[in-house]
Amino acid sequence: MSDTLYICGLKVERSQKLRTYLPVLDTKTEIPVTIINGQNDGPTLLITAGIHGGEYPGIAAAMELGRDISPEDIRGCLILMHPVNIQSFWARRAFVIPEDGRNLNREFPGDVNGTLSQKTAYLLSQFFFPLADFYVDMHSGDIHEELHPYVYYPGLPNEEISEKSREIAKILDMKFMVKSMATSGAYNYAAISGVPSILIERGGAGFCLREDIDAYKADIRNVLSKLGLCSDPIQPRQHNPSDVSNVIYLENDTAGCWFPNFRSGELVKKGDELGLLTDLFGTLIKKYISEQDGVVLYHCPALAAPQGTILVTYGKFAAE
Structure with missing residues (x-):
């Protein structure tokens, strides 16, 4: 430069x-x-x-x-x-x-x-x-x-x-x-x-x-x-990142109220109920089931879930 x-x-x-x-x-x-x-x-x-x-x-x-x-x-x-x-x-x-x-x-x-x-x-x-x-x-x-x-x-x-x-x-x-x-x-x-x-x-x-x-x-x-922008040594870290693969971005195809069962960072097993969607009267619209073992990277903590909301994002992770 x-x-x-x-x-x-x-x-x-x-x-x-x-x-x-x-x-x-x-x-x-x-x-x-x-x-x-x-x-x-x-x-x-x-x-x-x-x-x-x-x-x-x-x-x-x-x-x-x-x-x-x-x-x-x-x-x-x-x-x-x-x-x-x-x-x-x-x-x-x-x-x-x-x-x-x-x-x-x-x-x-x-x-x-x-x-x-x-x-x-x-x-x-x-x-x-x-x-x-x-x-x-x-x-x-x-x-x-x-x-x-x-x-x-x-x-x-x-x-x-x-x-x-x-x-x-x-x-x-x-x-x-x-x-x-x-x-x-x-x-x-x-x-x-x-x-x-x-x-x-x-x-x-x-x-x-x-x-x-x-x-x-x-x-x-x-x-x-x-x-190489500075000469300071790389500082120690608490964690070293491991690869997460086959990431699933789970979206709802209809609006509803979202009740998650897992928070970000938690591990899920195939078949676990990730959460459920209800209408405004509390009537069940759909249960969402995990398709694989994995870790939750992020999720929607809001009750209101308009159509197309990413409810849960999770992927395969080889836990240490």
């Missing part, structure tokens, strides 16, 4: 930190961004938080990392966006950008002439992904999702990108990691474009707990060390 970073009209010199708002193309929407251009040359790490505006711990962690890290602390360049989905954040809306009702994470690579979601996706995919040597997308369970911390790494487009991504996933302090073969989503599109990437899930259900924020910050500092 050259000594001076130019992007979207912003200029950041070597040994400079810029904290500003970045306009989304031809709109009045502005995304808070921190760009830290280190004292010495090195890789560029892109971090996004709040692609879903109701997923708070990653947003808070990115804000604090951007505040606390100085150019003297790193080699290369660190770019943090916090939150990307600023309208959803202020509206306290799950998943979608309120202006167009679209899930930003399903809009990549975006469209320069499209809606706000599509323009935001275009901004990232066309101007920020090409700068990055590695990309970390920070998520949480959304306002109606409780989850156990885990990380996704891409299985596409090839083994080289997948393995580079997995090597970073392995240093995070969590029990589980999932290899994704999906083509949608910011980190999957970045990987398909040639940028090793991961998506971290930590916290959720509308909470912004200090323990989740600090755990996120510790993960990111270890990522900085592993990638």
Whole structure:
């Protein structure tokens, strides 16, 4: 990378930190961004938080990392966006950008002439992904999702990108990691474009707990060390992630009231009753039965379950 970073009209010199708002193309929407251009040359790490505006711990962690890290602390360049989905954040809306009702994470690579979601996706995919040597997308369970911390790494487009991504996933302090073969989503599109990437899930259900924020910050500092942006040693972790496979995303095909029997992180057996759906009079609509042994990665703790809600997400796990 050259000594001076130019992007979207912003200029950041070597040994400079810029904290500003970045306009989304031809709109009045502005995304808070921190760009830290280190004292010495090195890789560029892109971090996004709040692609879903109701997923708070990653947003808070990115804000604090951007505040606390100085150019003297790193080699290369660190770019943090916090939150990307600023309208959803202020509206306290799950998943979608309120202006167009679209899930930003399903809009990549975006469209320069499209809606706000599509323009935001275009901004990232066309101007920020090409700068990055590695990309970390920070998520949480959304306002109606409780989850156990885990990380996704891409299985596409090839083994080289997948393995580079997995090597970073392995240093995070969590029990589980999932290899994704999906083509949608910011980190999957970045990987398909040639940028090793991961998506971290930590916290959720509308909470912004200090323990989740600090755990996120510790993960990111270890990522900085592993990638060579800083010389600090990788800090010890309580957990090392193991692969979870054959992940099932269980959705309801009719609206109802959801009563789960398992929480995130708990183990289930094939044939277990995962929960039941009733109508507003308490009359049973359907019982949901586990199709396999596995671990619950996240579930819906909300009583209201509109049609298409992911009630439970679980996958096969070889317990230690």
